[in-house]
Amino acid sequence: MTPTLNQPRKSTDSANFRVDLQGLRALAVLLVMCYHIWFSKVSGGVDIFLMLSAFFLTSSTARRISRGERPPLITGWLHRFSRLIPQAAVVIISVVIAAWVLLPSNRWLELIDQSTASLFYKQNWYLANHQVDYYDFNTSSASPLQHFWSLSVQGQIFILWPVVLAVSALVWKLFFKRISFAWVASAFFAVIFACSLVFSINITADDQQVAYFHTGARLWEFALGSLLALALPWISTLPEKFRRIAGWAGMVTIIGSGAVLDVQGQFPGYMALIPTVAAALIISAPARRAWANPSGVLSLKPLVKLGDLSYGMYLWHWPMLVFYLELTKKEHASFLAGSLLIAAAIFASWCTTKFIEKPVIAWQQNFGFPRWMPQAGLKAISQIAVVAIGLGIASLSVTAWENNVEHRRALAASQTVTDNPGATVSDDWDPSPAALTLPLGTELEDEWQMPGNSCAGSNDPQDERIMFCEQGGNFDGSPDLVMLGDSHMQHWSSAAAAAIEESGGSWILVYHPGCRYGYTVDAEKPECADFQEAAEEYVTNLAPKMVLTNASKTVADPDEYLRSPGEQEVMVDNYAQAIQPFLDEGSQVIAMRDTPRFTYSIPECVDSNANNLQACDAPAHELLAQVNPVQEFLADHDYGNQVVSLDMTGLLCPQGVCKAVIGNVSVYLDDTHLSKTFVLSAKRQFADAFREATGWK
Template sequence: MTVVESSRTVAPRGGGRAPDRGFRPEVQGLRALAVLMVVAYHVWFGRVSGGVDVFLLISAFLLALSFLRKVESGRPLDLGRHWLHQFKRLLPAVVVVILGTLGATYLLVPRSRWTDILEQAWASLFYVQNWVLASNAVDYYADDHSLASPLQHFWSLSVQGQVFILWPLLFVLSALVARRFRLRFRGVVLLVFGALFVASLGFSVWETSTNQAYAYFDTRARLWEFALGTLLALALPFLRLPRVLRIMAGWLGVGAMLSGGFLLDVQGQFPGYVALWPLLAAALVIAAGQTGSAVGADRFLLSRPLVRMGDLSYALYLWHWPVLVLFLIWRDAAAPGILGGLVVIAVSLVLAYLTMRFVERPLRALAWADRRRRRSVIVLAVCLTLVAAPLAGWQREIRLESERIAAQADTNNPGARIFDTDYVDQTDPDAPLVPTADVGGRDYANVLTPCTGRFATEAGALQGLNCSIIVDQAEPSRTIVAVGNSHVQQWLATMKPLAEENGWALVALVRGGCQFGGFVEAVAAECNERNAQAKDYIADLRPDLVFTTGTYSVSEPPFELLPGGFSRGASELIEQGIPVLAIRDNPRFTRNMMECAEDFGESAQECNVREEEVRDMSGVTPIQQMADITPGLKVMDLNDYVCFSGSCPAVIGNMRVYLDDNHLTSTYARTLSPYFFERMMAATGW
């Protein structure tokens, strides 16, 4: 992480009490402490420390000091030159880290994860990584970092880059308003950023409480952190605390910073109001300033190792996460341990030093590029090209290979067609699996077409319903609504060709992690709300059939559960004369079955799990139990097309069955269409 101005050239002198300029090496030490917190918490504790929030505050604090000086000294705010200079400082190190990560990805990371990493490389390069992660609802707190993207940490740099564009515009707006209405410039800045602080904090609290995984990466939910840094820059000249209080404030701030990650529920509450903890802690340290006391916190922050570590902070932040993730992938481990963590940190420090010494410093000191704007543009264009060219080439090769293999899939990759009684094996024994590992992780049914027209009922317009049209027909013979979680979504790939062939309209109400059913107190509030909306929508639309999953598989005994509230929710629809068809859930495994075939080979025992290890074989199937307790419920079971001959394999008919540890690939699901149709017709009596 970086800041917009060096703490060596901007910040107050004299204990942080008056002028907002001078030498503030303790801020450099504060940055070092923050990056060490981030690294240590990630490597050894698997927790979020709040150190990133401190970086954001410092960035805005120093950026505000810079623009306040420029405006009040009468210097022009040349935003074009400012942005070129800023990104010329930031981008070269980003390019080096992305290229290094891509090279290591090619050597160490399973092919099934390449596509995601390549897309995130583009997002990181253009400072939109946070939005990509937000849309994917990434769990930044996952205990097993080996499953994370090695570029995931670029989310914070993306937020910061977006603010580096927005903040100067707000200062220019403030200057124009102050000049137009003859107001004090600092008063206008206080009003603008104070309003932004209140609005963003309120939004952050709301979004964190309703969709915390998204809020964590949402720039709008982070703007208040930058606004607080700006307000601190405005307030600093008026903070004239006695020396004793500044000493106490400095140590209180340091202590609060170091302990926050352990004392706070960062997993469930960041970045809402709880993020005030690390921010106010850092603000106390900055307000304390240089006390000149031998027992002051600034004495600790001014130590040479911390100040020098501050010089490395940006590069160290960039390198530590990919080194950690790649190390865990190489070791096939969920956590590095004490010694492994030391190795990760040592390698990260070496790479950070080399990046600072041979990339950051030389390019920042490149006076040639600063003399003309077009020269800075050339530097940035070269940086972008160094990443864009190999990225585009790599993605093109993946696409061409997938297309070539897909062209021969009918013969070489029969999938579930091997279950046909008249099937004759004509596959090439050397034919590759489909979907290819490069794209297999994305081989999932599309739900991107929102409900419109006759499918946009009043209930359908409600937020959180996630209504999508899968197949529309001018005059459908039947209308089907598929409702439930991601395991309903996977069956859309099976149902779509059937709907197209038979003149059915198919609508999906799917939301990941939300099993369809009645109200259950133990279920997340948003899922209960979504299910209530879904039932209202279905009652308005009155489809010919509602399709959903009627059981819920888990990877441990008893392996399959009857979801709470399902019988009640299904009965509510059945009593209204709306037929409900529930399918048995497919198995869940303890390992990623897509990667299993890569790691061990499709014939390996690890990739052909005994059925009794994922299914209870002792009695009546759970889906039949659900039918017994829910009068009128129609059920179907395709378990014998994913588990057969006592085994549940990762590959069937030279085709990957799963894209992870529990979701069917769309490619395999489509080959199940004939068998799905047969059992669906038998269950419904159509």
């Protein structure tokens, strides 16, 4: 989505510069901003910008090569990045400071990594490699640096494209000097276009999320811009009327693409040809400012002025939107708020362009060295200085943030059980005001529980449908306990494992994220049906003394009938059928009540309400049924002591309030899963409840 800066900005600077293309930049960035801010969509403007950047780069370089000049490599790289980095560094520094102050700490580590990735033009690969998964904490919160992915792709092309042009020039001089350089370069870019487009179509069909950020899937858009630049002299000989009509068709297509096409879900495969070809039609239209031509509209002074600011507008609008939504806790910006955000982005761009970019350019041009030194060398030195200073200052801000994280880790490590008693907190506990709440938001990835070791020997499921299996304790035949279910069984596993191991017993944990054992399988999750079938067979063959499962199912949100989450808590609908094979083998089944779920991240809420933790609590009757569904189920079934109930609600929701923090320990690691730190602090309470329910000694 980033406008390139490798072209002069004023028509007086170059006879080849087209003012209307500044207007096209402005149109594209305005569409990007409007769709991001008001519709939470993408518009296809990114594809236009990528194509335009290659168009300008190829046009200027091809002219130099045709005149017999050497294609600039190192000097070209320095020129472009010395223009791009100053504003980008300012935005990254601003985001680092704002995120450090405003965003909860559980998002810091990701943003620290993204800050570095954005600064060094590899953000697209970071996003491609960190796709949404079940255990990702930040999938619901957009990153204020996410938009740097397109800058990264563009930066990578700015390194690659001059090399392609240089190789084309070498081949032309050695073998094809009799024909135009444009034909030789076009052959290279045509191959890149065809190969990349085929790759883009295939990877978009197989993994669209990765394809969207993949440089290889975007190369053809740059190649299209280069092919257009090389073919434009020939295209300009076509009838003006035909090119004018095509230009207007391109204008209408660009404006309507975001509304009609699923850009975010279908790009960058063949569908991305629509906005890029539309932009090519506009560029190919007669470059006259008459109102009958698209260039006449795009050459309007306001659009041209915005085109001058388009790079900064793109840089600023996204973090402004993300921080606005974060602070207001809204999902979308209203028309008024969105208008103010657009105005703020334009103003911020004007400031950074006027007070950062232009002074830096002027400084490079007037770099003070002795006159006898080569001017090209002076310019290169000044450009290297700009790149080094920009990267250096931005890196320092990121490093300062990282050091703060490490300092907090050191403080947390120095705290004692007295500072963070968790579930063992006593009525007369006097908390230290300086003690940090554990676990730290930056350490939540370590709070998922996987006690023991991978299942081995006779306990190895040997079934590909069972992906997660852990074991521990002293095995002498069948395991004493099998924990079976989804992540809500997993998050009690450390306490259950400790209770069994204290008595010299053995245990196995078999689970699959998002697949509640016995629950009706969602048609969109066939892996859950596979897991349930395989797990039933596996546990039945083990014939353990006890099987621990989640027997009820909680939810977080009111339903379409406005029933509260508590009114929706029910038994797993196929529970009786699901546990019968275990009962037939003589195993005792422990039917555990599900954990309360929240609609918000508990660590984020705790971070935001450090002085008012009660704001993160919720009444138990709103989150859980008035009567435990497991008790009602057992009352209707004559299982005797072969099926027993285990309910830890009293631990999580003392005195009828489901707590966010107990004993200076965050109970949850997100909105629905218990933290390992809290569960380990509750080992004694869990063991007591477990023994009381089962009679286990």
